[in-house]
Amino acid sequence: MSYDVIIGLEVHVQLQTQTKIFCGCSTMFNPDHPNVQTCPVCLGLPGALPVLNGHGFRLAVKTALGLNCQIAPYTKWDRKQYFYPDLPKGYQISQFDLPFSHDGHVDVEIAADAKSGKAASSRRVRILRAHMEEDAGKNMHDESGHGRDSKVDLNRAGTPLVEIVTEPDLRSSEEARRFLEELKLLLTYLDVSDCNMQEGSLRCDANVNLHVHQPDGSKVATPIVEVKNLNSFRFTEQAIEHEIARQWKWFQETGIKLGDKGGYKSTRGYNPDRGETYILREKEEAADYRYFPDPDLVPVLMSESQVAEIRREMPEAPALRRTRFESEYQLTGYDAAVIIDQGREFADYFEGVVKSCKDGKQAANWITQDVLREIKQREQTIAEFAVRPEVLGALLDRINQKQITIKSAREVFGELLSESDEQSAAPSVSRIDEIVAAKGLGIVEDAGAIDAAIAAVLGRSAKAIADFRGGNEKAIGALIGQVMKAVKGADPQTVKEKIIAAMSQL
Amino acid sequence: MLSPIASLSLSTLIEKLQSAELRSVDLTTAFMDSIADHDARLGAFVHLDRDVALQQAADVDAKRDAGESQGPLAGIPVAVKDVLCMKGQPATCASRMLKGFVPPYDATVIAKLKQAGAVVIGRTNMDEFAMGSSGENSAFHPTRNPWDTERIPGGSSSGSAVAVAARMAPLSLGSDTGGSIRQPAGLCGIVGMKPTYGRVSRYGLIAYASSLDQVGPFATDVTGAALLLEAIAGHDPLDSTSVNKPVPEYSKTVDHPLAGLKIGVPVEHFAEGLAPDVEKAVRAALEVYKSLGAELKEVHLPHSKYAVATYYLIATSEASSNLARYDGVHYGHRAEKFDSLGEMYEASRGEGFGDEVKRRIMLGVFALSAGYADKYYTKALQVRRLIRGDFDSAFREVDVIAGPVTPTAAFKLGEKTSDPLSMYLSDIYTISANLAGLPGMSIPCGFTAEGLPIGLQLQAAPFEEERLFRAARMYERETDWHTRLPPMAH
Numbered sequence: 001m002s003y004d005v006i007i008g009l010e011v012h013v014q015l016q017t018q019t020k021i022f023c024g025c026s027t028m029f030n031p032d033h034p035n036v037q038t039c040p041v042c043l044g045l046p047g048a049l050p051v052l053n054g055h056g057f058r059l060a061v062k063t064a065l066g067l068n069c070q071i072a073p074y075t076k077w078d079r080k081q082y083f084y085p086d087l088p089k090g091y092q093i094s095q096f097d098l099p100f101s102h103d104g105h106v107d108v109e110i111a112a113d114a115k116s117g118k119a120a121s122s123r124r125v126r127i128l129r130a131h132m133e134e135d136a137g138k139n140m141h142d143e144s145g146h147g148r149d150s151k152v153d154l155n156r157a158g159t160p161l162v163e164i165v166t167e168p169d170l171r172s173s174e175e176a177r178r179f180l181e182e183l184k185l186l187l188t189y190l191d192v193s194d195c196n197m198q199e200g201s202l203r204c205d206a207n208v209n210l211h212v213h214q215p216d217g218s219k220v221a222t223p224i225v226e227v228k229n230l231n232s233f234r235f236t237e238q239a240i241e242h243e244i245a246r247q248w249k250w251f252q253e254t255g256i257k258l259g260d261k262g263g264y265k266s267t268r269g270y271n272p273d274r275g276e277t278y279i280l281r282e283k284e285e286a287a288d289y290r291y292f293p294d295p296d297l298v299p300v301l302m303s304e305s306q307v308a309e310i311r312r313e314m315p316e317a318p319a320l321r322r323t324r325f326e327s328e329y330q331l332t333g334y335d336a337a338v339i340i341d342q343g344r345e346f347a348d349y350f351e352g353v354v355k356s357c358k359d360g361k362q363a364a365n366w367i368t369q370d371v372l373r374e375i376k377q378r379e380q381t382i383a384e385f386a387v388r389p390e391v392l393g394a395l396l397d398r399i400n401q402k403q404i405t406i407k408s409a410r411e412v413f414g415e416l417l418s419e420s421d422e423q424s425a426a427p428s429v430s431r432i433d434e435i436v437a438a439k440g441l442g443i444v445e446d447a448g449a450i451d452a453a454i455a456a457v458l459g460r461s462a463k464a465i466a467d468f469r470g471g472n473e474k475a476i477g478a479l480i481g482q483v484m485k486a487v488k489g490a491d492p493q494t495v496k497e498k499i500i501a502a503m504s505q506l
Numbered sequence: 507m508l509s510p511i512a513s514l515s516l517s518t519l520i521e522k523l524q525s526a527e528l529r530s531v532d533l534t535t536a537f538m539d540s541i542a543d544h545d546a547r548l549g550a551f552v553h554l555d556r557d558v559a560l561q562q563a564a565d566v567d568a569k570r571d572a573g574e575s576q577g578p579l580a581g582i583p584v585a586v587k588d589v590l591c592m593k594g595q596p597a598t599c600a601s602r603m604l605k606g607f608v609p610p611y612d613a614t615v616i617a618k619l620k621q622a623g624a625v626v627i628g629r630t631n632m633d634e635f636a637m638g639s640s641g642e643n644s645a646f647h648p649t650r651n652p653w654d655t656e657r658i659p660g661g662s663s664s665g666s667a668v669a670v671a672a673r674m675a676p677l678s679l680g681s682d683t684g685g686s687i688r689q690p691a692g693l694c695g696i697v698g699m700k701p702t703y704g705r706v707s708r709y710g711l712i713a714y715a716s717s718l719d720q721v722g723p724f725a726t727d728v729t730g731a732a733l734l735l736e737a738i739a740g741h742d743p744l745d746s747t748s749v750n751k752p753v754p755e756y757s758k759t760v761d762h763p764l765a766g767l768k769i770g771v772p773v774e775h776f777a778e779g780l781a782p783d784v785e786k787a788v789r790a791a792l793e794v795y796k797s798l799g800a801e802l803k804e805v806h807l808p809h810s811k812y813a814v815a816t817y818y819l820i821a822t823s824e825a826s827s828n829l830a831r832y833d834g835v836h837y838g839h840r841a842e843k844f845d846s847l848g849e850m851y852e853a854s855r856g857e858g859f860g861d862e863v864k865r866r867i868m869l870g871v872f873a874l875s876a877g878y879a880d881k882y883y884t885k886a887l888q889v890r891r892l893i894r895g896d897f898d899s900a901f902r903e904v905d906v907i908a909g910p911v912t913p914t915a916a917f918k919l920g921e922k923t924s925d926p927l928s929m930y931l932s933d934i935y936t937i938s939a940n941l942a943g944l945p946g947m948s949i950p951c952g953f954t955a956e957g958l959p960i961g962l963q964l965q966a967a968p969f970e971e972e973r974l975f976r977a978a979r980m981y982e983r984e985t986d987w988h989t990r991l992p993p994m995a996h
């Protein structure tokens with residue numbers, strides 16, 4: 001028997017607004033000073049009323065457009081009612097039957113795996129809906145074991161969230177992780193969320209079950225399990241892996257199918273220390289949230305022209321940019337992905353370099369290797385990196401203009417960096433030429449000097465010449481090296497060509 | 507014994523204050539004394555802060571002495587229903603649940619009162635969380651009708667109505683969700699108005715049923731009500747449901763009669779259940795309008811028979827949600843004994859809420875529950891649109907609709923407490939204005955043989971408060987019902 005893995009995700013994303021969704025309080029992450037970012041509205045005091053943060057709503061629309069969703073022309077706010085200490089009004093303002101957006105998709109590319117021999121693949125994940133809601137506060141329980149009071153911090157209460165619900169289109173834990181990575185990339189590109197998982201800006205619930213193949217060709221489903229509150233990509237992947245194994249074992253032992261007695265939908269948590277999921281609610285009782293339209297808020301109407309206006313403000317989505325990089329700059333899919341996956345500022349940096357040097361491939365080589373290595377070493381973001389794109393572009397342009405060699409360019413690059421480390425100032429383009437001049441790194445165009453050096457080297461290298469002629473192509477390397485040593489700044493390609501020509505005339 | 511100042515009309519009081527013939531401190535003191543004399547019997551107030559009130563009055567006097575500009579209600583005492591938040595003053599909604607709760611902010615109407623220079627003289631009793639029609643549901647003490655202290659004053663704004671009726675304040679604010687201003691105004695023989703939904707900000711009004719609640723004025727005469735509404739009305743960015751429309755200066759036009767006034771007389775409001783003496787007084791009032799040149803026209807509100815049922819589904823549904831925040835966690839009453847979070851919720855709410863509040867919460871929870879919401883809540887919303895439709899058609903034919911405020915005059919304390927349904931029916935004529943979002947007002951139009959006041963209800967199309975005031979004032983000029991004082995105030 002074999003099985004298919006069926007996974008759907010519900011992702012809560014915190015929108016990057018200055019103020020909360022229904023009041024003017026700050027959304028800053030501030031766990032050390034509880035309950036300071038609060039007011040009558042987000043405290044749920046008697047008489048206080050919510051007013052929608054228009055900017056937050058626009059960010060939500062951007063998010064949905066990035067997910068290729070349809071934007072509803074009419075959307076309203078509903079109250080989701082339940083009692084919990086972190087929910088000061090006794091209900092959460094959310095969206096029930098008329099979410100502001102629906103029916104989108106995200107394409108996820110899964111790289112080939114050399115180890116398992118699995119080919120690269122891609123998966124279109126349909127988005128069922130994305131709706132907006134307010135976040136709850138945070139309960140803080142006494143963990144001393146002395147049974148002291150629990151406390152509630154309402155700084156987070158009322159932070160704007162978008163909940164993104166996928167169709168059950170994911171087929172492996174790896175696909176789920178890749179979906180989340182792609183989603184995070186998209187949302188950070190769009191500047192709608194910082195997706196900081198440590199601060200809870202992105203949280204995920206995973207619905208997992210198996211479709212087990214039967215001998216007669218049919219499939220039966222195992223009971224659906226919702227794993228709640230996964231707060232890292234790695235934990236999501238691990239929790240799903242564990243769930244797959246656990247459900248498979250359970251099914252083989254009991255044969256219990258979804259809908260059978262004992263085959264109810266259940267809710268589990270994930271313990272990363274043990275690498276296991278654990279039961280939260282055995283039998284998913286259809287929780288009755290008694291949703292109804294919030295009479296304190298008015299519906300939101302979105303015209304096509306308002307949607308078009310928001311669309312115009314949106315930056316290019318990462319998937320589109322990846323494809324464009326491949327076609328416009330002739331990058332390999334791999335290089336394009338490396339650059340895009342580093343985030344929007346990094347991709348902007350790349351395009352800045354290309355603008356100055358007019359050579360996408362050269363720029364990609366440097367950026368994916370030298371630049372990436374340096375910023376990782378320095379633990380910097382690309383925005384903090386001292387060599388600005390126009391300077392790197394100018395340096396690469398000098399290679400293409402055959403003014404310096406690649407080797408010399410690396411030396412200049414290293415020098416620029418160490419200078420900026422000392423002076424903590426970004427170097428200018430003119431500094432490149434000063435370093436080239438000071439170190440004598442300019443390519444020597446003096447053909448006479450090169451010819452003379454070649455003649456001298458060949459004169460004392462009979463063995464190398466014989467080796468080369470005998471078919472050992474590597475032998476020429478030593479000859480080039482000697483000539484380059486004699487004529488600093490000579491272009492190695494020119495030297496190589498001249499040596500071959502000279503040898504043929506010997 | 508009533509002080510001579512306390513029985514003056516609001517316009518006269520304003521004139522005397524403006525001409526410096528009267529100081530606000532003296533005026534406020536006179537009303538404070540009136541409260542001291544009568545309120546032990548009437549129970550209209552739940553919180554008085556004499557020092558704060560006199561300080562506000564002294565500030566107004568000082569400003570006037572310094573020649574500074576003054577708000578339109580400068581120095582006038584106003585009593586406010588215990589449902590409106592005022593910074594630093596307790597706000598309990600006459601519930602054990604909120605005993606000791608002191609809001610850290612002003613309701614928008616309170617801020618506007620302060621801007622207008624009014625002196626907040628005290629907080630008035632009410633049915634708990636504005637749920638009730640008799641004033642008997644206060645967790646503290648019932649309020650009594652000054653015309654007969656064995657009788658109820660109506661509710662839920664019982665204290666605000668009685669404060670004005672017994673001349674313990676010249677003006678007061680109430681809130682009206684299904685008749686809670688108009689009904690007690692009618693039963694106490696004063697003027698009360700529920701404005702159009704969205705005319706007055708609800709920010710800081712402790713919610714009962716958000717889509718129905720409106721704050722409105724009580725006064726001894728139409729002009730007073732017009733002045734007070736003018737001061738509190740207007741768009742508020744803090745209330746998404748408040749409407750951005752300019753506020754007319756009602757007090758400037760209130761004395762202009764309406765030529766060619768067409769008055770709709772709803773057949774359904776003169777049907778079975780209407781007490782004969784009430785019907786007689788209301789019909790007599792219609793005759794007064796006729797004598798003033800108004801045209802009377804029969805109109806039909808065919809869906810009004812569903813109004814009470816519709817109201818008790820929508821209002822209780824919203825209430826069940828609005829009152830969920832009183833859970834003992836963040837503020838308000840928390841039970842002493844509990845062993846778990848669930849028990850804390852149950853005990854705190856069980857102890858904090860009175861019976862009527864619990865009854866309505868349970869009704870609302872039921873009406874919104876899965877499997878029932880379509881049958882009850884959603885259906886009620888559909889009927890609500892039909893009720894609004896009835897009024898829209900009627901107002902294509904007439905300018906105002908006139909009829910009784912209540913089916914009977916004030917009943918006895920305890921008479922209906924064991925029969926909630928008959929209590930609910932006392933709002934039968936007022937409830938549809940809330941469902942339709944219309945403005946409505948109650949003005950005195952006579953007395954029963956037993957000497958109990960009878961109210962005339964006038965309703966108009968949305969945002970036609972100006973027309974209502976003018977129509978009401980036309981009648982008031984011709985009659986003296988509003989000048990009569992309850993026996994205990996003599």
Ligand SMILES: [Zn+2]
Nearest residue numbers: 023025039042
């Ligand atoms: Zn706030």
